[in-house]
Structure formats: structure tokens, C-alpha cells
Amino acid sequence: MPPQSIISRPVYGMLSPQPGREHLFVADAQGAEAILDMAAAAPDGFFAGAQIVYIPRDADPSLAERLKALSPAMFYEGPSVAAAMPRLRQTLATARMGLRVYLAGTEGLIGQAMQAALEAGIDHSSIQTEHRGSLARRVQCVHCKGITEDVTTQPVTCAHCGLLLFVRDHYSRRIAAFQGVCINAEDPSEIPPAEEAFR
Amino acid sequence: MGITFRQETFRDDFSFANSPEHIRRFPFPFHEDSYMYAVNIEPHVAGPKGSVLEHPIDVDEHYVSEMQDRALVLAEDPLRCQSLPHMTLAGWDLLELLMTAKAESYPEHFSLTRDGDRWHWVNRPLGIDDRFTFGDVATLPYGPMEYITRQSQGDFCLLDQRDGNLWMDAGIVTTQADWSLDFDIGMNFFEWHAPVPLAHEKGIFTRALKFLLNVQQGRPARRLNWTMTINPRLDTSPENYHKWGPDRTTVTPENVGHKVHLRVELQSFWRLPRSNGLVFPIRCYLISMDELVTSRKWARRLHRVIRDLPDEIAAYKGLTRYRATLIEWLSAHDDGAPTSPGFGPD
Numbered sequence: 001m002p003p004q005s006i007i008s009r010p011v012y013g014m015l016s017p018q019p020g021r022e023h024l025f026v027a028d029a030q031g032a033e034a035i036l037d038m039a040a041a042a043p044d045g046f047f048a049g050a051q052i053v054y055i056p057r058d059a060d061p062s063l064a065e066r067l068k069a070l071s072p073a074m075f076y077e078g079p080s081v082a083a084a085m086p087r088l089r090q091t092l093a094t095a096r097m098g099l100r101v102y103l104a105g106t107e108g109l110i111g112q113a114m115q116a117a118l119e120a121g122i123d124h125s126s127i128q129t130e131h132r133g134s135l136a137r138r139v140q141c142v143h144c145k146g147i148t149e150d151v152t153t154q155p156v157t158c159a160h161c162g163l164l165l166f167v168r169d170h171y172s173r174r175i176a177a178f179q180g181v182c183i184n185a186e187d188p189s190e191i192p193p194a195e196e197a198f199r
Numbered sequence: 200m201g202i203t204f205r206q207e208t209f210r211d212d213f214s215f216a217n218s219p220e221h222i223r224r225f226p227f228p229f230h231e232d233s234y235m236y237a238v239n240i241e242p243h244v245a246g247p248k249g250s251v252l253e254h255p256i257d258v259d260e261h262y263v264s265e266m267q268d269r270a271l272v273l274a275e276d277p278l279r280c281q282s283l284p285h286m287t288l289a290g291w292d293l294l295e296l297l298m299t300a301k302a303e304s305y306p307e308h309f310s311l312t313r314d315g316d317r318w319h320w321v322n323r324p325l326g327i328d329d330r331f332t333f334g335d336v337a338t339l340p341y342g343p344m345e346y347i348t349r350q351s352q353g354d355f356c357l358l359d360q361r362d363g364n365l366w367m368d369a370g371i372v373t374t375q376a377d378w379s380l381d382f383d384i385g386m387n388f389f390e391w392h393a394p395v396p397l398a399h400e401k402g403i404f405t406r407a408l409k410f411l412l413n414v415q416q417g418r419p420a421r422r423l424n425w426t427m428t429i430n431p432r433l434d435t436s437p438e439n440y441h442k443w444g445p446d447r448t449t450v451t452p453e454n455v456g457h458k459v460h461l462r463v464e465l466q467s468f469w470r471l472p473r474s475n476g477l478v479f480p481i482r483c484y485l486i487s488m489d490e491l492v493t494s495r496k497w498a499r500r501l502h503r504v505i506r507d508l509p510d511e512i513a514a515y516k517g518l519t520r521y522r523a524t525l526i527e528w529l530s531a532h533d534d535g536a537p538t539s540p541g542f543g544p545d
Contacts, residue, residue, distance in 0.1 A: 142442070
């Protein structure tokens, strides 16, 4: 679990089987393990009404096989979160009332899938989340508005404008990103060393 | 009769200054010789004649130049003005509030004529004379919130009230003290205040929210907040921090008087009649140290406040780099004499 932080920072829980006929799982990397752990507690036939969207990233390939072995109604394996987003938005836009949403894996994955679900009108409190794996952050540069993915260091160089950013704990669900603010704006000659902070 | 509007700038050559009358009416935010966060909310009732509280919506000598600065900021960065789709009705509420308040308080400068939904608005200082249909967005050159707040000093946050919370769902923010509307839009009251140090632990925001949820129509409330700004710059946005941040390294004992400014926000809180939303106008007043120390009392008090400020608060307000220089300069204006109670300059 991430350490106690400020109020805008999302709080994650543990996936648990919810009542209902239709379930949408979105996971990346070690998020698969959260689904598998939950499956052990799920009633028989639970996955017959489930769709699983999975982005393995650099996780053990056997995880994808074990997810498939749950025999979900639909299983999609994608190469990246960005590649999976169009079909995820489509799925959410055409979802029927009562769809249960489960998000598991990195904060970046949970945040972006949450953002798509919110845009589709699903209330954030009705979405289950479980953080697994890397603490790498999605960071929006407050200056140029570009988003840098998979940030593990503090500070980090903005992938778009090149400013050296301090990664705040301040988080926007709408943007699905933490806020990055120039760390040496007052004196650009001060260049603090980047240290691994979000692993 | 009427206000003489100054032609001045808040960037580049920084020609902003206060007239002697405006120095005297400056909303000095310290009622005693120290400062700590508090829920310092009070009813927004009329204050003394000539003060910034005389009218519900204050218009002052900086009006025209501040509106020109806002237009420059919006041209550079349109994301400073945003409204989520469900906030249009609240925008009309705000337009009505500002037009009626201005026309009533400053009839020589503003007039509003209403014939049912057909409204005629005249803003003489800005040379605007528009007829439009209230409630019909197509009859205005901008959305209602943007239209009227391009003609109103201060930032404006339009809040939706639901689920026992307030949501920052629209706003125009070009004179902010270091927070980003673009990042915070859509957040609830606790989320957008998340970065403020110490105040959460003290329960400040829980009590403030409880108060704000109960603000009644026709009974607005207000509070003062403050920070400091180097040069009279209105746009101290995080977006442009890498452009204005270096100003903080330029403070020397010789230039404190004209470079360092006390920046006071008069925040007021109004219930909106149709949308049941709230609007927070956040009005910014600037005063240079040279101007401020023309009041002996303010000079003594500000010295003591800055000197004794907890380090976390000084850091959050961005004072750390020049605080020692400022305290040294202010100390020359503090003879140790007692100060009178209250905010006034004596």
C-alpha cells in the first residue's frame, strides 16, 4: 500500500465479487493477481458474465494464461493502456445499467480506466479498485499540460517541454494524473539529483 | 464623480501603483501581530464608506487595467476559463449577480435595463453596450460566466453543491496565488484544498465546508487570505511559475520597498438562486512595501507577522527565499511600539 498521503490522492481497496450479472475487469501487469485472488472467492459461474481487459506489460506471461483459464465471456490482451482505451471506452459507452467495474494494477492504469468510466457516467464510488505492482505515476506537467507516463523518479524531466518537475501528491481524477510543477523555477541553475521515489 | 481609472501594467514594466486614497482603503488582513490559519468567515455586510467593503462587489481604480491583463492571460492560455457542461445555469446566475450589483453601486459607470428576458447592459469604462436575451447563450459573444467575468475584477470559482460537498465545476482564474483551475476543476472542496499544509489537521476545512453548504441566498459571507508577490504581477499561476519564479531571487535590501508586495484576497461566498450553486469571487489587492509602510501601524504589525510565521506556512506561501531580507527591511519600520487592535491603518 502507498503511504498515507494528502486528501486528493486516491485510496485503493481490494477487489471483491459484487452482486450482478455483468462484470468488467481492467488490469495491467500484477493487477492480474488481484483478479485471480478475487476469483478464488467468487461464486460458481461468476466469470460467465465477465469481460477482462488485460495489459501484461512486463509481467509473467503465465498470468495472462491463468486469467484466460477463468473462462470469461470476453478476454482481450492489449499491448499498452493507450492501445486498449478506444475499445474500453466503447465497452463502457454501450454498457448496460448494473455493470460492475473492477480495476487492478498500476496507478496509471487504474486512473485512466477510472477516467473513462467516469466519462461514461459511472460513479467513482461504485468502481472497485486494487493497487498492485509498480507505484510509477502518471504526471501532468502544469506548465505545458503534457502527460509523462510511468514516472519513477523525483524530480522527473517532462517528456514534452523538458522542464524539471517536482511530482506532487496532488491528484486529479479528471486528468488521471499527479501534478508536476517545475522544481527549479526560481533558480534554474539548481538541479537536484533524480532519485527513485515511485517503484 | 466616479472612479478615475489608472492606466497601468501588471507585467513587463510593472507600472501598477496605488493612489494615496487606495493605500488607505487597502484590506490589510492582520487584526493582531501574529497569524495562524482560522475559519475567519464573517457575513459579507457593507463596511465603511470608501472601504473595499462599502459595496458588495468592489470596483476600484485598477479595474480597466486589470481587465486588460485578464484578456492577455486568456489569449495566451484559454484553459484559465473552463465550465463543465452542467454549469451554464450557474453562469447566468453569476451574470445577473454581477450586473445588478455593479449597476446599483456604480450607476455612473454601469447600467442594466431589463425588459423580461431582454437585457441591455452598458459598461462605460470598458466601452461595452450589449443587448442580449437572458438565458440564451447564442446572444452573447462568450458563455455567460466568461462574458461577465471578463468585466469583473478577481477570479471566480463556480461551485456545484451535491452529495453534501462543493465541486469546483467552473471558473475563470487569471490572478491566482499559485493554484491551477485546469488541474483542480471537477474536484470537491477537500480535494482542491489538499495541498494546503496544517489546516486539514486543524479541522479548518471540515468546519468551513459545513458553513459554506449553509450559505443562504441574499446573505453572502467573506474572508480574507493573503500571500506575497514579487512585482505587482496578477498572473502568478503555476502554469507560468517557470516564468515568474525567478523574480523571487531578485529581492535585495535596496529594492524590497518597490518589489515586494503584500497580496490580499477578499474571498466572498454567494448562493446562486436558480442553480443553487455557490460562487466564490476571489478578489486580489496588491500593495508594495513602500506603500504599506506609509501606515506606521501596518509596518510594525507586518514585520512581527512575517518574523514569527511558522516555517511551513512561509514555505507554502513561497516566502522562504527572500523572507530574511524582507524581515530585515521591515524591522527598520518597527520601533517596538504597541499596535492598536483591528485592521485599520490608524
